[in-house]
Amino acid sequence: MAKKQYDLLFKLLLIGDSGVGKTCILYRFSDDAFNTTFISTIGIDFKIKTIELKGKKIKLQIWDTAGQERFHTITTSYYRGAMGIMLVYDITNARSFENIAKWLRNIDEHASEDVVKMLLGNKCDMTDRRVISKERGEKIAIDHQIRFLETSAKSNINIDKAFYDLAEAILDKMPSQSSTNSMSIRPVEQESNKPQGGCC
Amino acid sequence: MPCIPKAPLLQSPNRQKCILIDYCSTSHPYIPSIIIHCTIALEREHLDREGIYRISGTVSAVTKLLNSFLSSRVIPDLSNVPTENITGCIKKFLKELRDCVVPSTSFEQFIHAIESNDEQQIITCVFELPAPNRDTLAYFILHLQKVSQHSSTNKMPIENLARVLAPTIIGYSKRLPFKIAEEFTVNSNQTMILHRLLKLPSVRFLDDSFF
Numbered sequence: 001m002a003k004k005q006y007d008l009l010f011k012l013l014l015i016g017d018s019g020v021g022k023t024c025i026l027y028r029f030s031d032d033a034f035n036t037t038f039i040s041t042i043g044i045d046f047k048i049k050t051i052e053l054k055g056k057k058i059k060l061q062i063w064d065t066a067g068q069e070r071f072h073t074i075t076t077s078y079y080r081g082a083m084g085i086m087l088v089y090d091i092t093n094a095r096s097f098e099n100i101a102k103w104l105r106n107i108d109e110h111a112s113e114d115v116v117k118m119l120l121g122n123k124c125d126m127t128d129r130r131v132i133s134k135e136r137g138e139k140i141a142i143d144h145q146i147r148f149l150e151t152s153a154k155s156n157i158n159i160d161k162a163f164y165d166l167a168e169a170i171l172d173k174m175p176s177q178s179s180t181n182s183m184s185i186r187p188v189e190q191e192s193n194k195p196q197g198g199c200c
Numbered sequence: 201m202p203c204i205p206k207a208p209l210l211q212s213p214n215r216q217k218c219i220l221i222d223y224c225s226t227s228h229p230y231i232p233s234i235i236i237h238c239t240i241a242l243e244r245e246h247l248d249r250e251g252i253y254r255i256s257g258t259v260s261a262v263t264k265l266l267n268s269f270l271s272s273r274v275i276p277d278l279s280n281v282p283t284e285n286i287t288g289c290i291k292k293f294l295k296e297l298r299d300c301v302v303p304s305t306s307f308e309q310f311i312h313a314i315e316s317n318d319e320q321q322i323i324t325c326v327f328e329l330p331a332p333n334r335d336t337l338a339y340f341i342l343h344l345q346k347v348s349q350h351s352s353t354n355k356m357p358i359e360n361l362a363r364v365l366a367p368t369i370i371g372y373s374k375r376l377p378f379k380i381a382e383e384f385t386v387n388s389n390q391t392m393i394l395h396r397l398l399k400l401p402s403v404r405f406l407d408d409s410f411f
Contacts (some may be wrong), residue, residue: 017256018364038355040254040363043387067256070295070367074383095258095284102259 006050006059010170011081012163015103016088017096018067021122024153025088026064029163034154041066043074053167060167072106079110084166088120091137091150092129097121100140116169117146120162125152206233206275219298220332223270230332231339234269238290239343241278247346248353249283254364257288265289291368300371301337302329302393307372311389314396322396323404337397338405340369345402362395370394 014022023041027033030047046063063082065075079085087103089096100119107117121137124130134150141148147165151158205225223232246252266289268276278286294301302310306329313321326334344361351357356364370390 019251019255038251038254038360040360042363042391043384068254068364068367069256069291071387074387093255095256095282098258098260099256 006057008056008171008174009059009061010083010167012060012062012084012086012166013078013082014062014064014086014088015075015106016067016086016120017090017093017099017103020067020088020090020093020096021153022067022086022088023064025086025120025122025151025159025162026062028153028156028159030062032156034156036154040068043071044078049163051164051167053164053171056171058167058171060163062163076106076110079107079115080112082111082115083170084116084118085111086118086120086162086166087146088122089132089137090123091121091132092123092126094131097132097136097140104144114173116166116173117144118162118166118169119144119146119148121148121150123152123154124150124157125155204233204236206273220301220336221330224332224336228331229335229339231336232293232332233275234266234293235290235336235340237269237275237278238286239340241281242283242286243343243346246283246286247350250353250355252283252347252354252356253287253291253344253361254356255284255287257282257285259288261285262288262292266292269293291365294368300369301333301340302370303333304371307370307389307393310370310393314393319400319404322400326397326405337369341397341400342402342405344398348398358395358398362391362398366390366394 014026016022018040019038023045024034026047027035030049041064044063044065046061048059048061050057050059052058063078065071065078085107087100087107089100091097104117107115119137119141121132121134124134137148137150147169149158149162149165151162153159205227207223207225220232221230223234224230225233242252262285265276265281265285268274269289270293306325309328310322310325313325326337328334329337344358344365347354347356348358348361351360367387367390370393372386372390
């Protein structure tokens with residue numbers, strides 16, 4: 001059997017308004033770097049990082065999209081293959097929060113139905129310029145039944161957690177594969193409708 | 201505020217299909233009044249706003265503002281409108297034109313001129329555009345140059361303005377089926393064109409032949 005460097009490949013997508021910090025989140029996660037230059041992304045770009053989760057090597061292919069409206073025809077074509085989508089807003093920019101509904105509609109229209117979504121309120125280090133409270137972020141996430149975290153790419157708050165949580169949620173959703181590994185603990189599945197056991 | 205002639209309101213129910221000249225007055229200069237009103241408002245008190253033209257406005261508010269410009273005889277009051285909604289209104293207006301300010305048919309010609317690195321040839325390309333496109337482009341480039349002069353506060357030097365606005369301003373002919381990789385090259389070329397235009401000395405656009 002061909003030896004692979006990883007067990008699973010997850011495709012993730014970062015979306016959200018211009019200037020909310022999508023590229024910075026990605027750079028913090030992939031290179032542990034932060035750059036204050038304020039340069040727009042053209043079209044689409046991606047980074048790869050392999051993580052370990054529940055004994056599996058998971059290669060994350062993370063697509064970073066341009067927030068500019070004019071690029072939407074390109075960027076929406078990437079929604080289809082995504083297994084996880086991070087929707088980012090900026091806690092210091094009310095309009096980026098108000099546009100969440102529009103981004104969620106985009107996901108509904110272009111992404112596959114079972115995509116795992118996560119909402120990130122970025123720039124949470126900028127307490128003096130905050131206009132969106134954490135509670136408002138939590139509320140909209142509950143309303144749409146999606147995961148939520150406040151992050152700061154600059155201060156490296158919750159960045160790793162966001163990616164690990166999203167990857168874990170995708171992993172949990174996958175049909176359990178017949179592998180040599182023992183079953184991992186999955187608290188969501190209280191009632192097991194399919195008795196597991198025996199070899200296949 | 202100078203007197204800005206307004207074009208007659210359009211009767212066409214399908215506004216998305218209109219071309220630039222439909223929004224221009226019947227006399228020189230051929231620049232849509234919405235562009236003039238919005239840029240004047242921006243230049244009055246918004247040039248230091250961080251991320252001007254990059255940060256998005258609220259989608260619903262931008263749509264409403266654009267509609268009130270295009271379907272009402274009264275000019276909307278922009279004095280309390282956030283920067284992002286004004287820039288969003290300009291971008292949405294330009295995006296919904298049937299063709300871009302630099303029409304798709306001129307794409308190759310501009311690329312060719314820029315690759316030759318001959319300033320005169322680039323200017324000739326601009327001059328050869330239809331009058332509304334030429335006037336609007338020259339006017340808008342001058343405005344963006346003013347925006348970039350404030351880049352120490354607004355963080356929008358011409359490189360960034362070119363990235364953000366190129367797909368809105370520079371058209372190209374889409375041959376179907378297009379490939380994503382191809383589209384990416386086109387995007388880089390669009391950015392290159394706008395970047396080069398923004399680097400031209402302002403005086404080039406203040407020529408008597410313009411406006």
